[in-house]
Amino acid sequence: RVGSALAESALARHTPLTDLAGFHPWFAQLRADCYTETQQLPLDELAGWRTDADTGDLQHDSGRFFSVRGLDVEVADGPVPRWQQPIIYQPEVGILGLLVRRFDGVLHCLMQAKVEPGNQNGLQLSPTVQATRSNYTGVHRGRAVPYLEFFRGSGRTRLITDVRQSEQGSWFYQKRNRNMVVETTDDVPAAAGFCWLTLGQLHQLLQVEDLVNMDTRTVLSCLPWPGEELASRLPDADDFQASLLRSCSAAAGAVHALDEILNWITEIRSSAEVRTTPVPLRSLAGWQRQDGVIHHETGAFFDVIGVQVQAGGREVRQWSQPMIRPKDTGVIAFLASRIDGILHVLARCQVQPGCLDVAEVGPTVRCTPANWEHLPTGPPAFLKEVLGADPAQIRYDVLLSEEGGRFYRAVNRYVIVEVDAARTPEHPEFRWLALHQLADLLRHSHYVNVEARSLVACLRSLLGSDNP
Amino acid sequence: RVGSALAESALARHTPLTDLAGFHPWFAQLRADCYTETQQLPLDELAGWRTDADTGDLQHDSGRFFSVRGLDVEVADGPVPRWQQPIIYQPEVGILGLLVRRFDGVLHCLMQAKVEPGNQNGLQLSPTVQATRSNYTGVHRGRAVPYLEFFRGSGRTRLITDVRQSEQGSWFYQKRNRNMVVETTDDVPAAAGFCWLTLGQLHQLLQVEDLVNMDTRTVLSCLPWPGEELASRLPDADDFQASLLRSCSAAAGAVHALDEILNWITEIRSSAEVRTTPVPLRSLAGWQRQDGVIHHETGAFFDVIGVQVQAGGREVRQWSQPMIRPKDTGVIAFLASRIDGILHVLARCQVQPGCLDVAEVGPTVRCTPANWEHLPTGPPAFLKEVLGADPAQIRYDVLLSEEGGRFYRAVNRYVIVEVDAARTPEHPEFRWLALHQLADLLRHSHYVNVEARSLVACLRSLLGSDNP
Secondary structure, eight states: OHHHHHHHHHTOOOOSSOOHHHHHHHHHHHHHHSOEEEEEEOGGGOTTEEEOTTTOOEEETTSOSOEEEEEEEEETTSSSOEEEEEEEEOOSOEEEEEEEEEETTEEEEEEEEEEOTTOTTSEEEEOSEEEOHHHHTTTTOSOOOTTGGGGTTOSSEEEEEEEEEEOOTTTEESOEEEEEEEEEOSOOOOOTTEEEEOHHHHHHHTTSTTOBOHHHHHHHHTSOOOHHHHHHHOTTOOHHHHHHHHHTOGGGOOSSOHHHHHHHHHHHHHHOOEEEEEEOGGGOTTEEEETTEEEETTSOSEEEEEEEEEEOSSSOEEEEEEEEEESSOEEEEEEEEEETTEEEEEEEEEEOTTOTTSEEEEOSEEEOGGGGGGSTTOSOTTHHHHHTOOGGGEEEEEEEEOOTTTBSSOEEEEEEEEOOGGGSOOOTTEEEEEHHHHHHHTTSTTSBOHHHHHHHHHHHTTSSOOOO | OHHHHHHHHHTOOOOSSOOHHHHHHHHHHHHHHSOEEEEEEOGGGOTTEEEOTTTOOEEETTSOSOEEEEEEEEETTSSSOEEEEEEEEOOSOEEEEEEEEEETTEEEEEEEEEEOTTOTTSEEEEOSEEEOHHHHTTTTOSOOOTTGGGGTTOSSEEEEEEEEEEOOTTTEESOEEEEEEEEEOSOOOOOTTEEEEOHHHHHHHTTSTTOBOHHHHHHHHTSOOOHHHHHHHOTTOOHHHHHHHHHTOGGGOOSSOHHHHHHHHHHHHHHOOEEEEEEOGGGOTTEEEETTEEEETTSOSEEEEEEEEEEOSSSOEEEEEEEEEESSOEEEEEEEEEETTEEEEEEEEEEOTTOTTSEEEEOSEEEOGGGGGGSTTOSOTTHHHHHTOOGGGEEEEEEEEOOTTTBSSOEEEEEEEEOOGGGSOOOTTEEEEEHHHHHHHHTSTTSBOHHHHHHHHHHHTTSSOOOO
């Protein structure tokens, strides 16, 4: 029964194998040992990368990995009806894989302490495997990806989760990664740089700034979540936690039936008139390439920069690549509310240029406040409620990073604010959803965007956790 | 309770309002009255359509409706690794809407007798509404679409089904229509050319050659299907029907858990390396435009032709348009088998060039036998089992048409053949699925293709039916 194993693990803080008192010095030591230097380089000087003579697109010499291209976006009824922007093309479906195993009956996750060039603190906590298709089909000509075989059908394994999910629709064009959780009964040792942690420990680490990386958060969000099993193990839950537990239980119901939620998504996807057209990166209106950097003429939004990475430690590697560098810290927030004793979050179904299927369900608020000065629309709905929240309403408020392999120091403030639903009416793009409904949607691709998935992991981390 | 209302309707053949003894003469009279003439015209002579000077693409003067363009398709590991073909672009999401209403407590469907230029017999039985976005946003400048308001949120209605589904992935590029079923409690009269029929009557009409059109079949397939309620009303079901009833019941289980089915689809979608690139229609390798027709140099597959339509009856209309004319009759078949007393069908998850998301779940066999002479691959798996089936194994075998608004006399033989699963091993692209699993997938977009959806409607029609 995977449900009860997940519940047990979610509440386990100390096991014979691991506790956080041991984890923190181990991680600090690794961070000290893993020498990494990321240096900005002009885009023209990136070894292995070239600027296409016709289009100005940035491509790897192998033709693989990813490229940076231009996109023309038309959203007929949107607040900004047309714009152009650089965007990352990465058509390959990679694997974000979490290997789990029972020790003394308790499920542990094999976590990797992983360096990425965009991380402002070097090392973050990543799933067991984080591999592009180029990684494991040999284009890198590097060493094999450790533990990959468990996600390719070898070993004695049981599949718990396997679903392709989108990534940042503002910066990626139709990118998907395969989020997998696999349980093994093999006697798998943790290699250097890897450690076993329970879900309860990961939940405590989610309270730490900039430690649990985006790939871990999205994989955790795709786990089936055992509301009933957790409730039976937490008889002393306070009123907020009890509402959160009920929210995770399919038996609990919700403001809207799932069919109504699907109808809401279908209506938005059917009526939005969105057209995205690939265009040469060189020709983008409002964007300039100057001194080896691509930036918007207002200085807002993001830059495309080049970096050279030197990573030391057990093995020395050096490489160069383009990255997206956002110009400011963003806010990614759910308004939450107890409705009939069941915690709901106010989700927004919104068009993003990189969506494969028009629009996905996202957070209540997802924005970079500094950008709104440069847009005709004014601040987004509910930003005021988030930024002006009484501290007593704030259930979660932690700075977390986006994927450090493509984004340079992309940090967002992840916030969950509890409000009174009666004073927070649903606009057409917004609906109150229970967590078990988000879990239903998360069994399928293209429904819940990466920012909302991170918030799902953060919200679940409030079950039985306190500050570490 | 919509489940029991659907079950009641599925078993109703004679109601105070309607029976088939009255339907057939009514429909024959309409067919006689609805004068329609479709005449082939060279593509250069279609009023309102032009051939783009640069690309050779066929476009409407308004820029709307649909266009015929070229597509370059690469499927790295496919039997044909690369080809080019004409394909229809129709990015708007239209509505296929079925209005239902209870009379004397029994659910009836408001059906439309509709003429389409591609129908070989003129008139077919269509859902209440069959409208492109251009239809109902006024680009046609025609009269309003009857009953459309019920699908746009007016009247006293309850939504039963609302899901966007794909159409022919071989001929359409990423086309979707919104399949909607809406129940009204308003006193809605059937306008001229419309009639009320029960689901049981539609099931009987599905045994008639070329009568129930594709749009009706796909909408019917998206209805939730009440296995338990039907079983309780059919105590005398024979062994085959009992296995079909169990197959419609979620409680019955199946060979594979739904998570395993999702994993199978995810694996195929993640590993297939498919690239589709729009190219000018004029430049397609292997295709020629000659005497106003676009055809393949082998004479196989399909032609793109022009037609001029004169439709008479209550209102005279005349228009011209391009159409796809397949060169031969196809075979669309499910192998079915009772496994542990539950009927399963052998579904194939297969890449098609027009799929939005790489591949969809389709029939066991979907092919035009005559085309295989021109392909290096030989006949598809299981075609032999279908064409060589003992008549005693054949559960369904009816000629039905594809959408007559885009396809000119596109007729397929829809077949369901019962086999012994033990002698029919699953290849990697094939899995045995119960009907309740197809129903689970059909709540979402992009999982089950239009040919499989037609077969789902045909298979369900075997519940309690006999020849009409």
